Amino acid sequence: EVQLVESGGGLVQPGRSLRLSCAASGFTFDDYAMHWVRQAPGKGLEWVSGISWNSGSIGYADSVKGRFTISRDNAKNSLYLQMNSLRAEDTALYYCAKDLAAAGIPTIPAFWGQGTLVTVSS
Amino acid sequence: EIVLTQSPATLSLSPGERATLSCRASQSVSSYLAWYQQKPGQAPRLLIYDASNRATGIPARFSGSGSGTDFTLTISSLEPEDFAVYYCQQRSNWPQTFGPGTKVDIK
Numbered sequence: 001e002v003q004l005v006e007s008g009g010g011l012v013q014p015g016r017s018l019r020l021s022c023a024a025s026g027f028t029f030d031d032y033a034m035h036w037v038r039q040a041p042g043k044g045l046e047w048v049s050g051i052s053w054n055s056g057s058i059g060y061a062d063s064v065k066g067r068f069t070i071s072r073d074n075a076k077n078s079l080y081l082q083m084n085s086l087r088a089e090d091t092a093l094y095y096c097a098k099d100l101a102a103a104g105i106p107t108i109p110a111f112w113g114q115g116t117l118v119t120v121s122s
Numbered sequence: 123e124i125v126l127t128q129s130p131a132t133l134s135l136s137p138g139e140r141a142t143l144s145c146r147a148s149q150s151v152s153s154y155l156a157w158y159q160q161k162p163g164q165a166p167r168l169l170i171y172d173a174s175n176r177a178t179g180i181p182a183r184f185s186g187s188g189s190g191t192d193f194t195l196t197i198s199s200l201e202p203e204d205f206a207v208y209y210c211q212q213r214s215n216w217p218q219t220f221g222p223g224t225k226v227d228i229k
Contacts, residue, residue: 014183018182024162037166043219044209044222045160045166045209045211045223046220046224047211047217047218047219047220047222050218059216059217059218060124060217061217062217064225065149090185095165095166100168100171100177107154107213108156108168108171108211109166109168109211110168110171111168112165112167113165114165115165
């Protein structure tokens with residue numbers, strides 16, 4: 001059974017940093033591209049970042065480019081999101097998602113974890 | 123960035139009725155469009171990818187159509203568990219983008 005468990009969320013002051021993690025199980029992690037998608041309270045979905053199976057292809061939303069860094073450790077079946085210079089508008093539930101197809105660039109977030117909440121406030 | 127517009131914002135229907143949801147892209151996304159369902163307190167679930175392909179385990183009452191800039195998600199006969207928010211998403215150009223959602227609620 002595919003499982004994605006996000007962690008690392010919490011309350012952080014504006015301008016500070018936070019690192020999110022996503023522990024994957026139930027599938028061959030290093031075969032799949034992965035994504036981070038967020039949802040502000042009561043709002044819609046926003047794709048944040050994606051990374052290919054071998055980290056060779058990475059993309060970011062314009063709203064986080066230069067502040068957030070996605071990475072993965074295939075040996076640990078883990079996905080990460082390093083978030084720097086956090087702003088109030090980064091407050092959201094952050095979902096980790098597995099791509100639909102194996103061995104490609106990030107395309108379709110197909111299976112989602114339950115999310116970890118990040119609150120940016122002084 | 124490609125902007126997706128969904129209509130209507132809210133659709134009020136009764137169980138058993140047909141639901142037709144629209145998604146329009148600001149420029150062509152070919153067939154690279156997906157649909158997701160999200161219920162309160164739950165993560166989104168992939169329903170349709172590449173405009174018309176049902177994801178694994180999705181009932182046949184869900185169907186998708188369209189290409190270019192205009193897409194439709196149809197639920198042929200609403201079941202009680204189908205009342206939710208539906209989002210479209212494009213992967214034609216990076217960054218990927220989502221539409222604002224259509225809420226299907228009970229009339």
